[in-house]
Amino acid sequence: MTKRNIAMLQGxxxxxxxxxxxxxxxxxxxxxxxxxxxxVLPELFHTPYFPFExxxxxxxxxxxxxxxxxxxxQKIAKTLNCVxxxxxxEKRSTGIYHxxxxxxxxxxxxxxxxxxxxxxxxxxxxxxxxxxxxxTGFEPIHTSAGCLGVLICWDQWFPEAARIMxxxxxxxxxxxxxxxxxxxxxxxxxxxxxxxxxxxxQGHAIANRVFSMAVNRIGIEGELTFWGHSFVAAPDxxxxxxxxxxxxxxxxxxxxxxxxxxxxxxxxxxxxxxxxQYQDILKIWGTP
Amino acid sequence: MTKRNIAMLQGxxxxxxxxxxxxxxxxxxxxxxxxxxxxVLPELFHTPYFPFExxxxxxxxxxxxxxxxxxxxQKIAKTLNCVxxxxxxEKRSTGIYHxxxxxxxxxxxxxxxxxxxxxxxxxxxxxxxxxxxxxTGFEPIHTSAGCLGVLICWDQWFPEAARIMxxxxxxxxxxxxxxxxxxxxxxxxxxxxxxxxxxxxQGHAIANRVFSMAVNRIGIEGELTFWGHSFVAAPDxxxxxxxxxxxxxxxxxxxxxxxxxxxxxxxxxxxxxxxxQYQDILKIWGTP
Numbered sequence: 001m002t003k004r005n006i007a008m009l010q011g012x013x014x015x016x017x018x019x020x021x022x023x024x025x026x027x028x029x030x031x032x033x034x035x036x037x038x039x040v041l042p043e044l045f046h047t048p049y050f051p052f053e054x055x056x057x058x059x060x061x062x063x064x065x066x067x068x069x070x071x072x073x074q075k076i077a078k079t080l081n082c083v084x085x086x087x088x089x090e091k092r093s094t095g096i097y098h099x100x101x102x103x104x105x106x107x108x109x110x111x112x113x114x115x116x117x118x119x120x121x122x123x124x125x126x127x128x129x130x131x132x133x134x135x136t137g138f139e140p141i142h143t144s145a146g147c148l149g150v151l152i153c154w155d156q157w158f159p160e161a162a163r164i165m166x167x168x169x170x171x172x173x174x175x176x177x178x179x180x181x182x183x184x185x186x187x188x189x190x191x192x193x194x195x196x197x198x199x200x201x202q203g204h205a206i207a208n209r210v211f212s213m214a215v216n217r218i219g220i221e222g223e224l225t226f227w228g229h230s231f232v233a234a235p236d237x238x239x240x241x242x243x244x245x246x247x248x249x250x251x252x253x254x255x256x257x258x259x260x261x262x263x264x265x266x267x268x269x270x271x272x273x274x275x276x277q278y279q280d281i282l283k284i285w286g287t288p
Numbered sequence: 289m290t291k292r293n294i295a296m297l298q299g300x301x302x303x304x305x306x307x308x309x310x311x312x313x314x315x316x317x318x319x320x321x322x323x324x325x326x327x328v329l330p331e332l333f334h335t336p337y338f339p340f341e342x343x344x345x346x347x348x349x350x351x352x353x354x355x356x357x358x359x360x361x362q363k364i365a366k367t368l369n370c371v372x373x374x375x376x377x378e379k380r381s382t383g384i385y386h387x388x389x390x391x392x393x394x395x396x397x398x399x400x401x402x403x404x405x406x407x408x409x410x411x412x413x414x415x416x417x418x419x420x421x422x423x424t425g426f427e428p429i430h431t432s433a434g435c436l437g438v439l440i441c442w443d444q445w446f447p448e449a450a451r452i453m454x455x456x457x458x459x460x461x462x463x464x465x466x467x468x469x470x471x472x473x474x475x476x477x478x479x480x481x482x483x484x485x486x487x488x489x490q491g492h493a494i495a496n497r498v499f500s501m502a503v504n505r506i507g508i509e510g511e512l513t514f515w516g517h518s519f520v521a522a523p524d525x526x527x528x529x530x531x532x533x534x535x536x537x538x539x540x541x542x543x544x545x546x547x548x549x550x551x552x553x554x555x556x557x558x559x560x561x562x563x564x565q566y567q568d569i570l571k572i573w574g575t576p
Contacts, residue, residue: 117562117565118560118561118562119560120560122554122556133562137565138565138568154560157494157495157555157557158495158557158560158561158562159447159448159451159491159495160447160451160561160562160565160566160569161562163447163448163569164565164566164568164569164574167568167569167571167573167574168568168574168575169574169575185554189524192524192526193524195524195525195526196494196524196525196526199487199490199491199494199525200491200494200495200525202487202491203447203487203488203490203491203492203494203495204491206445206484206487206488206491207445207446207447207488207491236477236480236481236483236484237483237484237487237488238480238483238484266410266473267445268410269445269446270572270573272406272407272408272442272446273406273446273448273572274405274406274421274446274448274449275569275570275571275572277405277425277426277448277452278448278452278569278570279570280426280452280455280456281448281451281452281455281563281566281569282563282566282567282569282570283455283563284558284561284563285455285558286452286455286456286457287456287457
């Protein structure tokens, strides 16, 4: 059986931590008995998008594996009988924080952990203040729903991450995301920015002939307007699903993982890679 | 001055070698006094798309630097006062053939040579029979029109090539191309295939914040229908130009190279690359 039902949960910050988590949990529980294989939540779904400013108080929102929130969501994975991608603000130790995602198996156990590797820092996205760049590498997480190449947000602009995940066996690239327009940006390029974001990840699907998906938040937080457009792309980049920013809730998309092999037969890119010519990719810049 | 006028010449096989070259030269000469900075021709423009079959007679169509055709086109570069990307079937030595492109400067001199690195081999595209994978690496060619990342056709599916060209300073990725639909493929996916092709190269523009362009042939040759759609994409992937397959001739597109720097200020991807985590890109596959 290569068919999979994937649920994306596109939500927003509901004003406080409890209300927000409640909304996500209530929405997730509507998926009971819907025969889904995989549920993906947006990046840092349980907090506001706090990196809009540098504030030491915000470190208090970070959680550890032992936090009740983790156990609650493990239970939801078990209730829904699905694999669950659970992004969270991780306190690894005192003074060591990551932007991370657990993957839970259908029985609620932890299948794996990914820590965001590429950390942005731009006006209104001051993530380098909060998050140490991840040290989990680009190892996909093997689950009963497929081999999952979990990456997070800014990772989506880096073809190296998608390539290595795919070479390591990923079948679905999964990007929990919190991306939006900042008030300091010219509104006339909003649509172009959103398209760049989507084309970038469609391109990763094509180059590697894997599925690629992003789950983004919606809503307005301060000067940021999150643009939604959570999507699923096929191994040829075709958009199977593309949610409007007005979509507030879950969406189920059916895919067939056998399309990966079919695609790689017709488009045998992996056969022709010139690994003897790629050394410069390990440099910061080509010339001294 | 960072503005550039780029001419693409979208043509087809005209039935024999002389007629085809004549058509391209006549069309190119229409660009005289049009103030163009760069002219790009399609892959193997001076021959039919001969790799549709494996035939030792076809090696006779290969040319060397000393061939009169090369001098003719060097003269055209000088006449038009533009940099010219001249793809050709290269005989490097007896039994050593490449799918290559010269770049000529405005004075007709040779600015550089690129040899196609990734060689396809698919039903009706039997290129591995004819072409040795290039050994020029991914070194952009410095010209008065800009720093040109010349790549050829199948190279377009490999983000590594685009990345290394860009890290080495390329401002415009240029893909002379001969791609079309084969009669053995299901027609219902024609549009999706063409879109994959375009999104792949738009993605390279976005990842590296450079311009990206392809010049493809049109027309029907045997079982192949070349799909045209020569295009120019901005550093955010936006399609500035996209030629219909009915367009038979030149098209001039104006770009501003300063958009690259502007893009890289707003989207500082290069700052955040994790070169400490990319070693696996040098492997054929992740696991033994």
